[in-house]
Amino acid sequence: MIARSWDRWRSSYIGRLVSESMRSQGWRYGVAALAMIIVAASSAGTAWMMEKIVDAMTTPELRSKVYLVAGAVIGLFFTKALASYVQALFLARAGNRIVASQQEKLYRQLLRRGVGFFGTTDSSDLLMRVTHGAQAARELIDVLMTGFVRDTLTLIGLTIVMVYQQPVLSMLFILIGPIALLGVRHLLKSVRNIMRAEMASLAEIIRVLQETSGGIKIIKVFALEDRMVERMDTAIGQVEKRANDIAKLQSIASPLMELLAGVAIASILVVSTMGIANSEPPTAGQLMSFITALLMAYEPAKRLSRMRVGIETCMVTVSMMFELLDQDEAIQERSGAVNLEPGNGSIQFNNVTFGYHSDFPIIKDMNLSFEPGKTTALVGQSGGGKSTIFGLIMRFYDPDTGAVEIDGHNVKDVSFASLRRKISYVGQDTFLFSTTIMENLRCSAPEASDEEVISAARAAHAHDFICEFPDGYETQVGENGVFLSGGQKQRIAIARAILRKSEILLLDEATSALDAESEALVKTSLKTLTKDVTTIIIAHRLSTVLEADTIMVIKDGRVIEKGDMDELMKKNGSFRQLFEQQFKK
Known part of the structure; x- marks a missing residue:
């Protein structure tokens, strides 16, 4: 006993x-x-x-x-x-x-x-x-x-x-x-119930503060100040009431x-x-x-x-x-995981099915190959599974069935560190740390010299605007780059990927925030960056992918068309419809 x-x-x-x-x-x-x-x-x-x-x-x-x-x-x-x-x-x-x-x-x-x-x-x-x-x-x-x-x-x-x-x-x-x-x-029972409710109210206060900080422009534009004040007052009032209840019980x-x-x-x-x-x-x-x-x-x-x-x-x-x-970790590194050695960067999907919810698959029995050293573009309507393909390659998620292989190795069998070293990524929602431009660039390659960082910035056509700041590369970017424009943030993200020099490059709408002139400059730098690198581009603007070696049209978790620009235009299928919608003139 x-x-x-x-x-x-x-x-x-x-x-x-x-x-x-x-x-x-x-x-x-x-x-x-x-x-x-x-x-x-x-x-x-x-x-x-x-x-x-x-x-x-x-x-x-x-x-x-x-x-x-x-x-x-x-x-x-x-x-x-x-x-x-x-x-x-x-x-x-x-x-x-x-x-x-x-x-x-x-x-x-x-x-x-x-x-x-x-x-x-x-x-x-x-x-x-x-x-x-x-x-x-x-x-x-x-x-x-x-x-x-x-x-x-x-x-x-x-x-x-x-x-x-x-x-x-x-x-x-x-x-x-x-x-x-x-x-x-x-x-005691009353204390437990009150404290759980108070924790929920405290979380709501933090949530309102975060939403106010991140969405202040929307709040101002749509005149949501009164609604936000009402939410905050309600949360604070609930915390105050429960704090008084606790004080009464303790007293x-x-x-x-x-x-x-x-x-x-x-x-x-x-x-x-x-x-x-x-x-x-x-x-x-x-x-x-x-x-x-x-x-x-x-x-x-x-x-x-x-x-x-x-x-x-x-x-x-x-x-x-x-x-x-x-809590159990959904994605775990296997015991005895091997390191991915330098290779050609080939990627293979073998009968891959995946859904964020088990009863609603996004990717359905997908078989496809990304040729090493080539550029492949993924196009199609939103929700088709393009970004999910990126998540599976980076092993943010594991397939429900099938396997994702890089250089012949199932990504489940390799170490996280070696997998991530092999990949560079530029997303449409560019994230920057609240530090200097130099540190944001160097985070992809901490061992890089200042000269290498500046060279990468030049290649991404970011060097000139960086030098216009009073502090140059030591300029603080603010929380998530708030002091920079969308185009400036995206060019820094591209420079960060260039500096990493990985065998696989994933670009998710990487030029979406650029004006026409900046996009043309960055596309020129990307040609150098993608040479002999396995590159996968997600793009809704077809102008960014017309020169890709292979274009895949993704719809409802499947590849419905595949080929280069000329082949797909001759088929008079989904890609040609997308093309004609964007280039009517």
């Missing part, structure tokens, strides 16, 4: 968090626990010393011991102060390390997740789990340490002093005290303890004057020692009565953190 209970405890979130924290920060918590024991002993010693202090002050024959008692009091309080400092310092350092380590693990777990995970999970929810979850883990450990070590031992020590000085009155304290603890048990314990203290002190006055507690009336020192112990026991008893509420408050957020850590 004991073994089963221990296993259940260890498998719980609390047990797991404590085990992990003690493994990494056990020595710091050990020092803090030792300091807490000294604090608890000092608190009990303070109450005990009150008898000596009062007796030395009120009993003439003990006056000679006043200096000895005074010295003992100074030593006792110095010891308690030093132990309190050590406890606070080591608890803080251990707690800060726990927050940092949990956030590090959470972020690494996020990076291991597949692209599909981020498409189905709100970023506001992730922010809540990473920030609040790690902080709640630290708070939970602190609550457990201070509650079970400092407060419990302090309460035990003070109770011993009370029992020694006034046994009968102490029984009143011992009997009434648990009533407050029993009352708290009924609050119930304090009046119970206040009542207990009042009853106990009133009883002392009655019982001590009537001589009920002892056959002989207590001395002034004994009575003062008991009262001091009783009053000092009030705070740790109150904290212990509220500890379960605090634990439940933290556990809601901690459980959200562990849920994220424990």
Whole structure:
């Protein structure tokens, strides 16, 4: 029975968090626990010393011991102060390390997740789990340490002093005290429900802020300020209401303890004057020692009565953190995965079927080859599966059936690092990091020299506009390149791909944000970039793909036409219809 209970405890979130924290920060918590024991002993010693202090002050024959008692009091309080400092310092350092380590693990777990995970999970929810979850883990450990070590031992020590000085009155304290603890048990279910709702409201606040930051132009153009204010006010109001509910539940314990203290002190006055507690009336020192112990026991008893509420408050957020850590990775690197060696960059789809939802396939039994060193264009109406083909090549997703092969290797059998080194990508939604232009260019090839970076920028016709900025390549681009135009961002992305020098190049509407002049310049640079590189281009503007070696028309997850420009125009099929729609003149 004991073994089963221990296993259940260890498998719980609390047990797991404590085990992990003690493994990494056990020595710091050990020092803090030792300091807490000294604090608890000092608190009990303070109450005990009150008898000596009062007796030395009120009993003439003990006056000679006043200096000895005074010295003992100074030593006792110095010891308690030093132990309190050590406890606070080591608890803080251990707690800060726990927050940092949990956030590090959470972020690494996020990076291991597949692209599909981020498409189905709100970023506001992730922010809540990473920030609040790690902080709640630290708070939970602190609550457990201070509650079970400092407060419990302090309460035990003070109770011993009370029992020694006034046994009968102490029984009143011992009997009434648990009533407050029993009352708290009924609050716990309410706390859990309120905290889960509060986390959802906090996530909504973050979501509104993100949407405001990213969509401020749309908000302004369509005059959505009032609607956004209404959403934010609603979310803030819900958080405020639930915070008030939590405060109300947490505050119930304090009046119970206040009542207990009042009853106990009133009883002392009655019982001590009537001589009920002892056959002989207590001395002034004994009575003062008991009262001091009783009053000092009030705070740790109150904290212990509220500890379960605090634990439940933290556990809601901690459980959200562990849920994220424990989620299975949809896309995993196989044990013993091989490295893709340099090759010609051939790509083969063998009977590939894939859908983001199992009952709705996007790619259907696809068989196709991308010739090494050649340029292949994918055209067709939106939703046909072109971008999904890119996702399967980069192994953002795994096929439901069939296999994707690069240089004869199933991409499931190769390491992520070697697969990604083989591929460069330029998307239509260009993403830039909030740093300098130089760092954004160099992120594709960290080892590249400044000269190589500038050469790539020249090839993408980005060098001239970069040099026009006062800080040149050290210009800050802002959050996701907000300080740059769409065309400038896209040319930086193309320069980034040129710098990488990969065997496979994927271009998804890579020139969609360029004006005609810039597009002509970039197309010239792409000719150099794509020479002897396996290049796949997704384009809706056919002007960008007319010179491709092979053009594939994708519709409903299948290749319905394939050939070069001349062959497809002779067929009078889907490609010719697309061509004539765009080039009517």
